[in-house]
Amino acid sequence: MxxxxxxxxxxxxxxxxxxxxxxxxxxxxxxxxxxxxxxxxxxxxxxxxxxxxxxxxxxxxxxxxxxxxxxxxxxxxxxxxGTDWWVGFDADDSALPAYFKLFLGLEAMASRIESWDVQVIPGLFQTSEYAEAVIRGGEPELPEAEVARRIELRMARHREVLEREHPPSVWAVLDEAALRRVVGSAEVMRAQLELLLQLAQRPNVEVQVLPFGSGAHPGTEGAFTVLTYPPDFDGDLGMVYAETRVRGIYYDEQEDVRKYRETLTRLQVAARKPRDSLESIKRLAKDL
Structure with a gap:
C-alpha cells in the first residue's frame, strides 16, 4: 500500500x-x-x-x-x-497545482484505476512527446521550463504507478476520437499508439475503444477516473475524479461514486471487447 x-x-x-x-x-x-x-x-x-x-x-x-x-x-x-512521491515537484504550482496532489496520492494508493477518456490518451499512458503536444496545445503560452517540468511529472507518475512492484489493475475506456486525433504529428501519434498496445499486453491493464458507431452514450458529459481502494478499506466504494479547465473535482459520497461506476460499466459494455479494441488500435497505428 x-x-x-x-x-x-x-x-x-x-x-x-x-x-x-x-x-x-x-x-x-x-x-x-x-x-x-x-x-x-x-x-x-x-x-x-x-x-x-x-x-x-x-x-x-x-x-x-x-x-x-x-x-x-x-x-x-x-x-x-510516509512521504508523497511527488515531493520534488511540490514547489512548482504550475507543474503540480494544489488540487491535483490528492489525486496523485489516491492514484498511488489505489488497487484499481478505471477511466473514461474522450479527447486524449490518458496521462498515465502517454509518451513524453505526446504529453508535450497535449500540454502545448492546452496552454501554448507556457515557458519551455514549465512544459519540461510538467512532462517530467507525467513520466514520473507513469513510473510510480505502472512500474511499481505491485501495480494496480488499470481499465481504460477510450473514445475512438482520442485515438484518431493526431496529436503532435503522425510520428508522435504512432509511437503513442504503439505504447498503448504494449501496455495493454500487461496482465493488469485492459484497454477498450468506444467506436463512433456506438451513437449517444452515458459518457458524453466528459472524462472521469474511478479509483478503488485496496481490500483492507472494508466496504469503501472509492472515489471519482473529474477535471475541468481550472480545477479538479472529487466525488466520494457513496451515491455519487455508485452513479459513476454504473456509467463506466455501461461504457465498458458498449465498447469493443479488449481484443477487438487492440486490433482497432493496431490498424490505426499502421495507417499512420
Missing amino acids: STSPTALKRWIAGELARLRERNGATRADAAKAIRGSIQNIGHFEVGRRMPKALELETLLRFYGVPDRVDFFLSLRDRAKK
Missing part, C-alpha cells in the same frame, strides 16, 4: 466523519467521548490534523467499530512517517 500522507490523511478524515454520522452521533457527542472540543473533531474530519493515537482509538470504539482500531492506527502511523 502507498504511504502517501496526503491520501491516507484524507481517507482517515472522511471515514471518521462517515462513521460518526452512521452512528447517529454529533460532533459534540464525539468531542465529549474524547474529552476534547467540537473544533478538534471538525479538524479531524476535514483532515486539518490527525487525532492522537488514543483519541483515534477512543473515537472508533465510540462509533462501534473496535475491530478497526489496529487498521486505523497503522494508517495513521504510515501517514505520519
Whole structure:
C-alpha cells in the first residue's frame, strides 16, 4: 500500500466523519467521548490534523467499530512517517497545482484505476512527446521550463504507478476520437499508439475503444477516473475524479461514486471487447 500522507490523511478524515454520522452521533457527542472540543473533531474530519493515537482509538470504539482500531492506527502511523512521491515537484504550482496532489496520492494508493477518456490518451499512458503536444496545445503560452517540468511529472507518475512492484489493475475506456486525433504529428501519434498496445499486453491493464458507431452514450458529459481502494478499506466504494479547465473535482459520497461506476460499466459494455479494441488500435497505428 502507498504511504502517501496526503491520501491516507484524507481517507482517515472522511471515514471518521462517515462513521460518526452512521452512528447517529454529533460532533459534540464525539468531542465529549474524547474529552476534547467540537473544533478538534471538525479538524479531524476535514483532515486539518490527525487525532492522537488514543483519541483515534477512543473515537472508533465510540462509533462501534473496535475491530478497526489496529487498521486505523497503522494508517495513521504510515501517514505520519510516509512521504508523497511527488515531493520534488511540490514547489512548482504550475507543474503540480494544489488540487491535483490528492489525486496523485489516491492514484498511488489505489488497487484499481478505471477511466473514461474522450479527447486524449490518458496521462498515465502517454509518451513524453505526446504529453508535450497535449500540454502545448492546452496552454501554448507556457515557458519551455514549465512544459519540461510538467512532462517530467507525467513520466514520473507513469513510473510510480505502472512500474511499481505491485501495480494496480488499470481499465481504460477510450473514445475512438482520442485515438484518431493526431496529436503532435503522425510520428508522435504512432509511437503513442504503439505504447498503448504494449501496455495493454500487461496482465493488469485492459484497454477498450468506444467506436463512433456506438451513437449517444452515458459518457458524453466528459472524462472521469474511478479509483478503488485496496481490500483492507472494508466496504469503501472509492472515489471519482473529474477535471475541468481550472480545477479538479472529487466525488466520494457513496451515491455519487455508485452513479459513476454504473456509467463506466455501461461504457465498458458498449465498447469493443479488449481484443477487438487492440486490433482497432493496431490498424490505426499502421495507417499512420
